[in-house]
Amino acid sequence: MQLLGKYYDGLTANPRTVTCSIQGTEASGFLEITDLELNHEVAHWPQGSLFPVPGKSGELRLASTSAPEGARVVFSDREIAARARGELPMLARHRQKHTRRQFRIIGLSSMAIASVVLAYIYGIPLLAGQVVGLIPPEMETRFGEKIVVQMADALEESGGLTLCDPDPESLPNRAIQRFTEAALEGTYAPFDVSVQVVANSIPNAFALPGGRAFYFQGLLDKTETADEFAGVLAHEIGHVVHRDGMKQLIATAGTGLLVGFVLGDITGLSVAGTVGAALINTSFSRDAEREADRFSLAVAQRRAFEPTGLADLLERISDDDASAQIFALLSTHPLTQERRAALEEINPLETAAIPAFSEEEWQAIKSMCSTRGTGKRKNKGRDRR
Amino acid sequence: MAERATVSFTGSRWRLAGILIFGYILMLPTLGIYRFWQVTAKRRFYWANTEVDGDTLEYTGTAIQLLVGFLFALAIFLPLYGFFFYLSTQSPEALIYGYTGAALLLFFLSGYAIFRARRFRLTRTLWRGIRFHQSGSAWGYAFRRFLWFAVTAATAGLAYPFMAASLWKYRFNNTWYGDRRFSFTGSWRTIAAPYYIVYFLIVGLTVAIIIISAPQMEQELAAQGVSREVLTGYLAMATAFIAFFSYFYLLSRFTSRLLSSVSAGTAALKVHVRARSLFWQYFFYGIMLLVVVLAFLVVAGFVFQGVIEPMLADQEIELNEILQIGWYNLLLLGLLYLALMASLTVLFETILGLGFWRLVARGAVIENADSLKGIRASGEESPLVGEGLADALNVGGY
Structure with a gap:
């Protein structure tokens, strides 16, 4: 499946329009990122390294632990974002884990106070x-x-x-x-x-x-x-x-x-x-x-x-x-x-x-x-x- | 090729109001701790909805960083707090000197805090995957700001354009986007014309009012068939009118001209904010403020009628018993107070805060934006020591 999005490599301030495809399984698969204009692969991120970062409501911003800090793949289109979420179940789990952690910290510090x-x-x-x-x-x-x-x-x-x-x-x-x-x-x-x-x-x-x-x-x-x-x-x-x-x-x-x-x-x-x-x-x-x-x-x-x-x-x-x-x-x-x-x-x-x-x-x-x-x-x- | 890029803002007032109200509600059971999460959510909202040349900003800071920063700020405030306590047990003269000194110290510290907070936000701002950052020394900035305020106060405000230019220069010449340094090309002349026109108009009118109020002027004016009271009235009205409207005029000119003096290499920011748009925003805010305050007065009236008045009517009950028995009334009153404070903040944020951000964003273009594309990443998130100070001193802004 091809997902149209935007890609920042985290090294230069050069946004690229890309198509992404999700390959293989969660354990060993990749998110392959292909430049639409040049038509060649610019990066592939292991699925296990992906995590969502906060952005605008409806959009999906992805980062990877194996890519530079500021590197992002952004799906601004609601529909595409929803499809990507469906294909990448670890994102929901990641979010849940993150929310639980936040709640724990909020709860602990409230209790401390x-x-x-x-x-x-x-x-x-x-x-x-x-x-x-x-x-x-x-x-x-x-x-x-x-x-x-x-x-x-x-x-x-x-x-x-x-x-x-x-x-x-x-x-x-x-x-x-x-x-x-x-x-x-x-x-x-x-x-x-x-x-x-x-x-x-x-x-x-x-x-x-x-x-x-x-x-x-x-x-x-x-x-x-x-x-x-x-x-x-x-x-x-x-x-x-x-x-x-x-x-x-x-x-x-x-x-x-x-x-x-x-x-x-x-x-x-x-x-x-x-x-x-x-x-x-x-x-x-x-x-x-x-x-x-x-x-x-x-x-x-x-x-x-x-x-x-x-x-x-x-x-x-x-x-x-x-x-x-x-x-x-x-x-x-x-x-x-x-x-x-x-x-x-x-x-x-x-x-x-x-x-x-x-x-x-x-x-x-x-x-x-x-x-x-x-x-x-x-x-x-x-x-x- | 000189390409012009635009900036847009897509956030809605309702969504921001939702974020703020949700935060205030959660602050109750968490005894205030949730405020760090609320601020973070608010920043994410502003950043994510600001689109510069087709790409949105991203705020990468977390609430936990703010919480830790606050704890660091406490470490600075604890000795200060001890000093205040010691001061309160001293003689009245020592008290005056002590508090004056402490106020000056806090003012100096707030300069430091503003600069550190700016660095905190810049280093947690991504655009096109590249981080902003800030060089320069926070103590240096605090020192400059302190001296410039002293000079401005000593010259009765005449030095203000020099101060503004100097501080903006220091801030922006130390601001980086990746490996590209910003620069502030303005000087005191950038805002001199609007500032001095308003300044001397108001000073002139005030002097005129003082002159005609001199005793010997009464007859002279009467000889020309002018009543002194009427003339004073007109002059006072003109002064108030100019002072009121010049606020919007000056705010729009300062924002537009100072921001338009900012550039990064060959890319230059140009901002145009209209005084009239600012005026209508404040107008809207004033009306909404009236509505909210009236609504609260009505609610408070009902509470008083329903709870406190019947108790007062009962002569057997002493006033102090009402408060000792009815602690839940006190709680209700406290909640009402907190709700009022929260509503006022939400109103201010959603109308004036968001309104101003949106006006600046929509009025901004970047000339020669293509030159930004080769910029390479540089810098990292700033450490947290001293960052929470701005929140503790309440000088943080966004």
């Missing part, structure tokens, strides 16, 4: 915990100081991180310091822990890497009892002891890398990337919050305070602060009800002897920000919107 994702989601808290152990405390303290500067900048509008009471020897500061030391009893915190009340109108409290924790005036204003104050304080000290700030930093970096790997967007700036990373980080930080609550509970057993105060305060904030609710959309904290249930497990008031704060101390803490820097309070109304 899936396992990286799973290992990441379940392993990152462990991994971050391990990595954090390798970071010297001095380095983390330096990190922490720089982050404090960044934070103060970012929060400038609502009051920055200005101390309400800069005198470390004042009654409220001493009371907080005493509570902190009591909370740290029997734990290992590799750096000096300090909790500071700052004149910032946002109702919040957080712990940064390097042992610095902040309690905002906005939150203090909403704090009604010493139990609530002690609960939040112990919770933040818990974060410091667990080095959660640093773990979070490491985990976030890891998440960004992973999302970049999956989406091919290494800058991680796409919306899909940002949301994906936020979701993964959220679940991680919820675990950290549960741990900090548990720490708070343990402290409450030594220094008597009602651990559910923490939950009371949280509810009060989310009830009357619409913006806090919106922030809760991608909440890093577990649900308040769930936390309350965990905190109610033990009633420490029965076991502990020493109260967390005396009434006098609590009143002094409560008025820490209002006795000084009244100018700040004036600002507050504007900033709260």
Whole structure:
């Protein structure tokens, strides 16, 4: 059978119109290629050496392992291409093998990524915990100081991180310091822990890497009892002891890398990337919050305070602060009800002897920000919107 | 004998859309891995449907090569990523300097990546069984590009024709078809006329608007019976009009003139792309874009009405519970977002991407094409190190 096609020898850029005939069997036969104009054979390729290469739909492009790399026989006519395919069954087998191989590679690499994702989601808290152990405390303290500067900048509008009471020897500061030391009893915190009340109108409290924790005036204003104050304080000290700030930093970096790997967007700036990373980080930080609550509970057993105060305060904030609710959309904290249930497990008031704060101390803490820097309070109304 | 060969493009928009959509669908279960296969299929489609003097191009690259290239690119990005992380823990000033430096570094690297990616594609392009290839140094190209951009920025764009000519020259003087070297015979004069006409028209109009907005001009204009507001309005409209249409004018002239300065030995490429054809393509694209975005807004509206609103109406449920309980809603939202992104890319590729390729192909002829027949094979597929960088930096193009 004569098949009309085109032939490139792979050596010179000279296309020839050829007729091809398929001779013999698959094992020992040849594809004979004859120049139509000169009417003599230009090449013959063993049938076993033939393989198809991708081309336009409908056409058949053939290459041979025994010919130069770029050598091709092309049947552009649909009908001729179909006939050639029929005569050369090894082409279909070759294609099948190729497709199977592609599927295997796609499947394997997808599975590799899936396992990286799973290992990441379940392993990152462990991994971050391990990595954090390798970071010297001095380095983390330096990190922490720089982050404090960044934070103060970012929060400038609502009051920055200005101390309400800069005198470390004042009654409220001493009371907080005493509570902190009591909370740290029997734990290992590799750096000096300090909790500071700052004149910032946002109702919040957080712990940064390097042992610095902040309690905002906005939150203090909403704090009604010493139990609530002690609960939040112990919770933040818990974060410091667990080095959660640093773990979070490491985990976030890891998440960004992973999302970049999956989406091919290494800058991680796409919306899909940002949301994906936020979701993964959220679940991680919820675990950290549960741990900090548990720490708070343990402290409450030594220094008597009602651990559910923490939950009371949280509810009060989310009830009357619409913006806090919106922030809760991608909440890093577990649900308040769930936390309350965990905190109610033990009633420490029965076991502990020493109260967390005396009434006098609590009143002094409560008025820490209002006795000084009244100018700040004036600002507050504007900033709260 | 001076023979003129033509170029044609036979690919259909629907077929390309099919390739892209199939790829996006498979990207979901493969967690993005399929994107390398999608890109490869897309290139095969473009190459195989481009016919030069009766013979189609062939793309010989494989998806696995892209995958490996991406892994190599990761090796370059990992330290960079570590640097970003370190940076994020530094003081605000260090942050600004650090990010500026990193942006410059990435810009420099993208020059390197563009040149390497071009080599990757050229060395995997066969025509008449002979491979293209590229000499020259990617670092050299990156360096040139970086300096020229700096000069162009410093001269407020006046140096642009010099930059274009220099970079085109470097690219094409290092491009080979078999043992035949291409050359770029153009210079800054090639595109100077259209560029400077538009440049000075827009600068002139802007200066005119600034002059008449000076306080003392009000009375002078009033004395001649001209209202300043009306005149400013006309001038602003003229500026916007010229800026809008000059985009198509400049794109058509640059493409035509720069490509027409490319030759390989005695064979010379001549390309003519009309500004009007480009305009209609963008017009069509704009309308389709509107349709797709509206369709998505309607779908998103239904999702909101059907899922989120009833939950909001229920006062008992806190906002954060919606997201914590209804994670599948979040998933739905995510899928909707991905579908929107994919649709926009498909639209862009099938209308503007394919449209431009086809315009260039149909507007191209090769003069003295017979002289290409004696060319002998030379060069081989380039190695993969550094090739995936362009994909990672998203500067790859086709």
